[in-house]
Amino acid sequence: MFKSLEIRPLNQSFANAAKQRLDELAIPLGALGDLGDLAVKLMISQKSLTPTFKNRELYLCAADHGIASQGVSKYPQITDKILACASHSGAVINALCETHNCTLSLFDCGLINEPKTGSVKIFTRVIAQGGTKDFSIEPAMSSEQCLKALENGIELGKTSSSDLILLGEMGIGNTSSASAIYAKLEGLQAIDCVGAGTGLDDEGIQHKAKLIQQGLGRFSIDELAEPAAAFEVLRQVGGFELATLVGISLGAASCGKLILLDGFLSAVVALLAKSFNAHVLDYMIASHRSHEKAHEELLKLLNKKPLLDLNMRLGEGSGAVLALPLIDSVCSILENTMTLNEALDV
Numbered sequence: 001m002f003k004s005l006e007i008r009p010l011n012q013s014f015a016n017a018a019k020q021r022l023d024e025l026a027i028p029l030g031a032l033g034d035l036g037d038l039a040v041k042l043m044i045s046q047k048s049l050t051p052t053f054k055n056r057e058l059y060l061c062a063a064d065h066g067i068a069s070q071g072v073s074k075y076p077q078i079t080d081k082i083l084a085c086a087s088h089s090g091a092v093i094n095a096l097c098e099t100h101n102c103t104l105s106l107f108d109c110g111l112i113n114e115p116k117t118g119s120v121k122i123f124t125r126v127i128a129q130g131g132t133k134d135f136s137i138e139p140a141m142s143s144e145q146c147l148k149a150l151e152n153g154i155e156l157g158k159t160s161s162s163d164l165i166l167l168g169e170m171g172i173g174n175t176s177s178a179s180a181i182y183a184k185l186e187g188l189q190a191i192d193c194v195g196a197g198t199g200l201d202d203e204g205i206q207h208k209a210k211l212i213q214q215g216l217g218r219f220s221i222d223e224l225a226e227p228a229a230a231f232e233v234l235r236q237v238g239g240f241e242l243a244t245l246v247g248i249s250l251g252a253a254s255c256g257k258l259i260l261l262d263g264f265l266s267a268v269v270a271l272l273a274k275s276f277n278a279h280v281l282d283y284m285i286a287s288h289r290s291h292e293k294a295h296e297e298l299l300k301l302l303n304k305k306p307l308l309d310l311n312m313r314l315g316e317g318s319g320a321v322l323a324l325p326l327i328d329s330v331c332s333i334l335e336n337t338m339t340l341n342e343a344l345d346v
């Protein structure tokens, strides 16, 4: 699947030079902690001792989920309204993108109602109006729809002119999809992968887990090898916005671009993308650990250490944009800091 899409392992040939540069800085050795690791990754990605990420773009994909009609979210199916809010510059993500100089691109991947467009354009990548089917009783989407969403994303990722790609999503009910994908791919029980999403209480979480488990019982991936297994899971219990984001990740990584993950939903996108091509993980940076219960374990599985830990559970790409100042800070350090030898000569 996607044989023509080549993703090279992140070129480590620059790693020695990058580590040496870090170790030469006028700081006690290792004093930048996790920011030091980030610095090395940034340098390697651009094969430069002074990397810059001026053109950053958040791909915010929105879609509705059939399972949301069964009360698995604290909120009704208002995904079109929250996307419209961002289009009218009234969402948290607008404020964050404005503050941190990030281009915001909104995508309708399949909503129940058409969103009212404001001053920020909403690009149409609709797979099916009305969103996915209720995965607790039937496949969320057809193979054609799943493939189309992945292809839409690949095209977006490949044609992006930005040097840093941020992932964001909106979709009432999408934590149910994400938990289902995680559970099926890792052979876990739904109850061990669900969380409160937008704010369910314990009773709501039990109800959500029961419906997810019911959906997982409808199909098996035991006979499938990767990436067919991941494709089947995405088709059976996934969402249009998640599939589009998987494609964006694959397309961006194939062009050597770094990808900044957001919360639980984008970690599940990473898990899926890695099943299509394991090298995609080389290009991904985890921005934050969200409040969603399974996010921490999933990040460990992906071998990703989040930069921030703020107990946020907003989605929209908010955590990813909040990590930009750290990336900018590291770039500024690399550009401006003296070496210890230079400092001792001052």
Ligand SMILES: O=C(O)c1ccc[n+]([C@@H]2O[C@H](COP(=O)([O-])O)[C@@H](O)[C@H]2O)c1
Residues within 6 Å of the ligand: 072, 073, 074, 075, 169, 170, 171, 172, 173, 174, 175, 176, 196, 197, 198, 199, 262, 263, 264, 265, 290, 291, 292, 295, 312, 313, 314, 315, 316
């Ligand atoms: O980013 C996260 O980790 C995260 C955790 C919980 C909820 N969300 C957001 O809330 C929505 C999904 O929650 P729910 O309860 O409707 O499944 C969706 O629009 C996400 O952007 C996001």
Ligand SMILES: Cc1cc2nc[nH]c2cc1C
Residues within 6 Å of the ligand: 075, 082, 169, 170, 171, 198, 314, 315, 316
């Ligand atoms: C208001 C609202 C804003 C959101 N942003 C992302 N998911 C969301 C869900 C709701 C309910």
